[in-house]
Amino acid sequence: MGILSRSLGRTRERLKGALQKLLPSEKVDAETLESLEEALISADVGPTTAAELVEELQAAAPTGEESRRLLRESMVRILASPGNGDRAEPAPGRETPWVALLVGVNGSGKTTTTAKLAARYQDHGCSILLGAADTFRAAAVEQLCVWGERLEVPVVAHQSGGDPAAVVYDACAAGSARDADVVLIDTAGRLHTKDNLMAELAKMHRSAGKVIDGAPDEVWLVLDATTGQNGLRQAEDFLAHAGVTGLILAKLDGSARGGVALSIAHRLGLPIRYVGTGEGTGDLEPFDPEAFVDGLLGEAS
Numbered sequence: 004m005g006i007l008s009r010s011l012g013r014t015r016e017r018l019k020g021a022l023q024k025l026l027p028s029e030k031v032d033a034e035t036l037e038s039l040e041e042a043l044i045s046a047d048v049g050p051t052t053a054a055e056l057v058e059e060l061q062a063a064a065p066t067g068e069e070s071r072r073l074l075r076e077s078m079v080r081i082l083a084s085p086g087n088g089d090r091a092e093p094a095p096g097r098e099t100p101w102v103a104l105l106v107g108v109n110g111s112g113k114t115t116t117t118a119k120l121a122a123r124y125q126d127h128g129c130s131i132l133l134g135a136a137d138t139f140r141a142a143a144v145e146q147l148c149v150w151g152e153r154l155e156v157p158v159v160a161h162q163s164g165g166d167p168a169a170v171v172y173d174a175c176a177a178g179s180a181r182d183a184d185v186v187l188i189d190t191a192g193r194l195h196t197k198d199n200l201m202a203e204l205a206k207m208h209r210s211a212g213k214v215i216d217g218a219p220d221e222v223w224l225v226l227d228a229t230t231g232q233n234g235l236r237q238a239e240d241f242l243a244h245a246g247v248t249g250l251i252l253a254k255l256d257g258s259a260r261g262g263v264a265l266s267i268a269h270r271l272g273l274p275i276r277y278v279g280t281g282e283g284t285g286d287l288e289p290f291d292p293e294a295f296v297d298g299l300l301g302e303a304s
């Protein structure tokens with residue numbers, strides 16, 4: 004069993020009973036479809052997306068076996084639609100650093116994900132620099148510095164309480180001066196409903212652009228997969244105010260709500276770039292729609 008499949012185990016459990024009712028050679032009845040819709044909702048696929056998936060099956064009036072195939076196809080289509088898998092990762096030998104900001108609510112996994120991305124791009128041969136733009140807590144800077152030491156990656160940090168946009172500025176400047184390929188910026192957790200904190204993100208965004216033309220290349224929203232549909236609301240607000248370009252679904256390994264990936268792709272059209280499958284630096288997988296659906300429905304489907 005693959006890592007992704009293992010991480011989706013708890014979400015898959017929620018779908019299992021309803022999928023078992025799809026008997027291979029029998030026509031699927033209304034009751035079975037209803038229980039499938041409920042199961043999809045319980046896995047946090049979201050009522051709108053779940054209803055649409057089930058309506059498609061209803062319209063096709065398929066057998067159980069055909070239903071599984073159709074469901075799989077529809078899910079892959081939804082997950083792939085925002086251009087998932089199309090965008091390249093940064094490569095070594097760049098003229099100016101590629102810059103990404105990691106944003107999200109408190110505790111979603113931003114700092115850990117920053118370290119995971121650093122390790123991943125380092126493995127690809129990129130030189131990395133980290134920016135500690137979470138200036139709210141001294142411990143936050145320290146946490147990133149510990150990762151920096153472990154990965155042997157320089158960290159640009161200011162005293163806590165400082166202006167995070169100034170850290171972004173300095174990190175981008177240091178990245179350019181050192182010829183880094185990648186600058187990853189960890190930001191403080193913030194509530195998506197607080198306008199002043201959203202404005203602060205916009206300022207960080209501008210700060211990067213002042214140093215490097217076109218930066219940041221990406222603004223990634225790190226979502227805690229265990230929060231399910233709540234994450235959809237967060238994503239909407241961050242998308243509206245912080246120029247989010249993509250999403251990282253952290254803590255998928257502990258979540259029974261992995262279905263939220265479908266509502267995000269379906270409702271927001273935001274690409275999911277990576278999923279977090281554990282606490283170590285190696286526990287990050289590029290998002291693959293087909294593998295994800297295999298993990299949700301079980302490989303044999």
Ligand SMILES: Nc1nc2c(ncn2[C@@H]2O[C@H](COP(=O)(O)OP(=O)(O)OP(=O)(O)O)[C@@H](O)[C@H]2O)c(=O)[nH]1
Pocket residue numbers: 107108109110111112113114115116137143190191192193253254255256257278279280281282286
């Ligand atoms: N199981 C699991 N745990 C994770 C994953 N990503 C992060 N964590 C854990 O989640 C907790 C919070 O992670 P952080 O990276 O500190 O989260 P953060 O968003 O930086 O938090 P704040 O800076 O306080 O907003 C830590 O205990 C991490 O080890 C993941 O993919 N899987």
Ligand SMILES: [Mg+2]
Pocket residue numbers: 113114115137143189190191192
């Ligand atoms: Mg943090």
